[in-house]
Amino acid sequence: MLLLSLYWAFIKIGLFTFGGGYAMIPLMEAEMINRYGWLTAAEFLDIVAVAEMTPGPVAVNAATFIGYRLAGVPGSLLATLGVITPSLVILLLLGRFLMAFIQDQRSERFFKGLRPAMIALILTAAFTLGQAALINLTTILIFAGLLILSLLRKVNPLYLICLGALLGLILYPY
């Protein structure tokens, strides 16, 4: 049953991640932390960090990692298959309807409303996850510094992650 709910949870995540990258974070948080209680917010952040530092799409990496944590190798494979299933179905089976859908003016308007919703969702996720990560002045300063850096110039997220790791090593209260 765990395997099935894992597969289903990741199908939902694959199906509703629009725009790639961090668009999957709110859904993963809702499913993994709030709905099933499979992970704590801190564990989730650790997994996203590892997913960001390893090769491959972040959503796929996170799916493999979470699946393994919950149900070993079968779990990792099912979670990963779950996250890619919607893409495969939409592109390979519904391909002929796809262009008509994309060019339809109604779907364009739908997407115009979807984008503000994504911004609201990602900001909310940052807020709730922040409560698990920003636990003292040091972590708040790491957060603020890296946020300002990434808003000022286009830095590869990988460098920011590495900088965070380095700051953690230096500033950790040993």
Place this chain on the structure above:
Amino acid sequence: MQPEETVPVQRVSLLTIFLVFFKVGAFTIGGGYAMLPVIQREVVHRHKWLKQSVFFDSLIVTQSIPGPLALNNAIIIGQRLRGFSGGIIAALGVITPSVLVILAVVSFFFPYFRHNTYVQAVFYGLRPAVVALITAAALNLARELLRSWASAILAAVLLAVNLLFEIHPIVIMLIGGLAGLVIFWKREG
């Protein structure tokens, strides 16, 4: 197959498709947007499977459908080259390195080092870094997309609703999309 869209040199083998997308998966760190130049280099410049313009068209499609960008792009290109099986093989190629690397990390590295003080120190810094990245992603999106008052107000209202009540993200997305259908009615063609 329209001859001016794909460059019909020879029939590409499924193994080649797998290996090219395996390479794309293995050599890009940082997700989606980091992969696109790598896919472009392999598919347009190196193997000359697609013209540049067709590659950009496939990007437009991937941005309007759900799922990881690199994965969607791989499926579209694989399908163009070898139909249904090409799409499946390209998808498997792009995810295989992820699965192998993550399984190696979590089954060998993690259990032994998780409680090590230095590893804990690294994650102490990584957590706020990830939150900063997520916040920056939202703010950059906002900068790009909220050029109209209607979008900005919609985002603010949905943010308030989402912070006050526990609502599933899918519901928020549907509300946003439906609101878009109504709000953007008749504006611009």
